[in-house]
Amino acid sequence: MATPSLLLLLADGRFPAGAHAHSGGLEAAVAAGRVTDLATLEAFLAGRLATAGLVGAAFAAAAHRAAVPETVGRADALARLDAELDARTAAPALRAVSRRQGRALLRAGRAIWPDAAFADLPATPTGAHQPLVLGLLCAAAGLSRLETATIAAYGTLTGAASAGVRLLGLDPYRVQALLVGLADACDGTAADAARAADDPPERLPAAAAPLADIHAEIHATWEVRLFAS
Amino acid sequence: MRPDTVVPSAVPAVEPITPPATPPHDETVPHTHPEPGVDPHPPLARAGRALRVGIGGPVGSGKTALVAALCRAFADELRLGVVTNDIYTTEDADFLRRAGVLDPARIRAVETGCCPHTAIRDDIGANLDAVDELAEAVGPLDLVLVESGGDNLTATFSRGLVDRQIFVVDVAGGDKVPRKGGPGVTAADLLVINKTDLAPMVGADLAVMDRDARARRGDLPTLFLSIVGDPTATRVADWIRHELAHHAALHPLAVPVGPT
Numbered sequence: 372m373a374t375p376s377l378l379l380l381l382a383d384g385r386f387p388a389g390a391h392a393h394s395g396g397l398e399a400a401v402a403a404g405r406v407t408d409l410a411t412l413e414a415f416l417a418g419r420l421a422t423a424g425l426v427g428a429a430f431a432a433a434a435h436r437a438a439v440p441e442t443v444g445r446a447d448a449l450a451r452l453d454a455e456l457d458a459r460t461a462a463p464a465l466r467a468v469s470r471r472q473g474r475a476l477l478r479a480g481r482a483i484w485p486d487a488a489f490a491d492l493p494a495t496p497t498g499a500h501q502p503l504v505l506g507l508l509c510a511a512a513g514l515s516r517l518e519t520a521t522i523a524a525y526g527t528l529t530g531a532a533s534a535g536v537r538l539l540g541l542d543p544y545r546v547q548a549l550l551v552g553l554a555d556a557c558d559g560t561a562a563d564a565a566r567a568a569d570d571p572p573e574r575l576p577a578a579a580a581p582l583a584d585i586h587a588e589i590h591a592t593w594e595v596r597l598f599a600s
Numbered sequence: 601m602r603p604d605t606v607v608p609s610a611v612p613a614v615e616p617i618t619p620p621a622t623p624p625h626d627e628t629v630p631h632t633h634p635e636p637g638v639d640p641h642p643p644l645a646r647a648g649r650a651l652r653v654g655i656g657g658p659v660g661s662g663k664t665a666l667v668a669a670l671c672r673a674f675a676d677e678l679r680l681g682v683v684t685n686d687i688y689t690t691e692d693a694d695f696l697r698r699a700g701v702l703d704p705a706r707i708r709a710v711e712t713g714c715c716p717h718t719a720i721r722d723d724i725g726a727n728l729d730a731v732d733e734l735a736e737a738v739g740p741l742d743l744v745l746v747e748s749g750g751d752n753l754t755a756t757f758s759r760g761l762v763d764r765q766i767f768v769v770d771v772a773g774g775d776k777v778p779r780k781g782g783p784g785v786t787a788a789d790l791l792v793i794n795k796t797d798l799a800p801m802v803g804a805d806l807a808v809m810d811r812d813a814r815a816r817r818g819d820l821p822t823l824f825l826s827i828v829g830d831p832t833a834t835r836v837a838d839w840i841r842h843e844l845a846h847h848a849a850l851h852p853l854a855v856p857v858g859p860t
């Protein structure tokens with residue numbers, strides 16, 4: 372049985388998996404003048420939760436499902452998930468970011484849970500997608516599928532929210548209050564994602580935000596930027 | 601085991617390094633004391649993995665200039681890699697590439713998302729990735745220099761990332777800096793006080809800086825430097841040679857398993 376402490380540990384932004392260097396697309400949205408204050412940040416976060424949040428949480432939950440119980444054909448299942456998530460990530464820049472974050476999480480996971488099923492991840496040269504690694508990591512920590520989806524959905528919110536504090540100089544208390552307001556939506560997204568993981572990989576959610584994809588591609592070409600994505 | 605600490609299982613198929621014509625036996629260079637029974641002064645031995653040296657310090661103190669100087673110093677001597685951590689850009693990496701002091705393939709830039717200290721201390725994965733990628737791209741390395749983004753006096757490197765750290769301050773920041781202390785000044789394996797050529801212009805008293813550095817650092821070494829006057833940072837390079845010798849003694853090259 373997992374302890375609540377392990378849930379908190381893996382959801383903590385201080386868990387060393389490279390999240391601090393990413394704004395979840397917020398830096399580009401700020402530069403485009405689309406996010407300027409608390410209200411527009413809230414809209415951005417709600418949109419992110421419904422798209423990248425839902426998809427990432429569903430794939431993390433599906434990877435968790437592949438990890439426990441001791442599935443046969445786990446490597447095949449994970450390879451299919453990896454390909455399906457690639458297809459859902461239209462922007463090459465975001466594919467690269469997801470794999471880079473997967474590598475960072477894997478490095479932490481291998482150091483902390485050396486016996487986890489990471490060897491079954493697809494051997495792509497640039498690493499597996501982050502949600503897949505997260506699913507295996509959460510399984511190794513003994514967390515449930517719903518807890519796994521919650522960590523994934525929550526992470527898509529908190530990273531961008533703290534980038535908002537840094538980029539826009541927003542009042543940190545009011546940004547936290549905004550996250551409190553989004554908590555129900557976050558839990559709902561996680562529950563949807565955990566249920567969706569019962570479906571085969573090709574049926575997993577595919578919610579997308581074309582503008583975020585376009586922004587991500589432009590952001591990757593900037594000469595001066597504070598965040599890697 | 602971290603992938604970056606895995607000892608190569610075979611001797612890498614590369615040209616052996618010819619030891620420098622005049623071995624660096626300058627005993628006036630302050631250096632860490634050797635392990636008992638280890639002679640730190642034979643020609644540089646190959647280690648099982650690269651020595652990773654962090655170079656930190658406040659903005660503009662001369663970290664990139666020192667990296668460039670060390671690249672010049674070790675050009676024909678060591679298999680070198682450089683990882684830079686910029687706050688906003690890949691400026692430092694671009695500077696080094698333009699300066700032509702090192703093959704651009706041997707330079708990697710890590711983006712730190714407003715938090716240069718996080719990337720070298722609390723969440724070191726991106727830097728470890730960069731170190732691994734360097735070795736994958738150009739083969740085994742003897743020395744990797746990791747430059748931190750310019751930060752404040754509290755920024756230090758994690759021991760999980762680097763084996764040694766050099767903290768670079770400059771005289772133009774004021775001769776009070778060593779007195780102010782902070783973990784970089786007090787605990788770095790080497791403190792470099794750079795831009796001594798500017799001391800008369802900014803009214804910095806090097807004797808005061810020396811006295812304060814000694815008071816803060818105990819037996820740890822401090823070197824005064826002007827990269828303008830010494831473009832290969834001779835004494836810093838000598839210090840690194842000594843540390844490389846200690847490192848090689850601790851991390852010997854794995855002996856290939858031959859037929860018995």
Ligand SMILES: Nc1nc2c(ncn2[C@@H]2O[C@H](COP(=O)(O)OP(=O)(O)OP(=O)(O)O)[C@@H](O)[C@H]2O)c(=O)[nH]1
Pocket residue numbers: 657658659660661662663664665666692749750751794795796797798825826827828829
């Ligand atoms: N006069 C003098 N200038 C120096 C010396 N060393 C470096 N500089 C100059 O100081 C400026 C800053 O040097 P950098 O090497 O870029 O400093 P840095 O610590 O890498 O700076 P950041 O990475 O931005 O924190 C440059 O204009 C260098 O040419 C020196 O010994 N004497």
Ligand SMILES: [Mg+2]
Pocket residue numbers: 663664665692747750
């Ligand atoms: Mg620099």
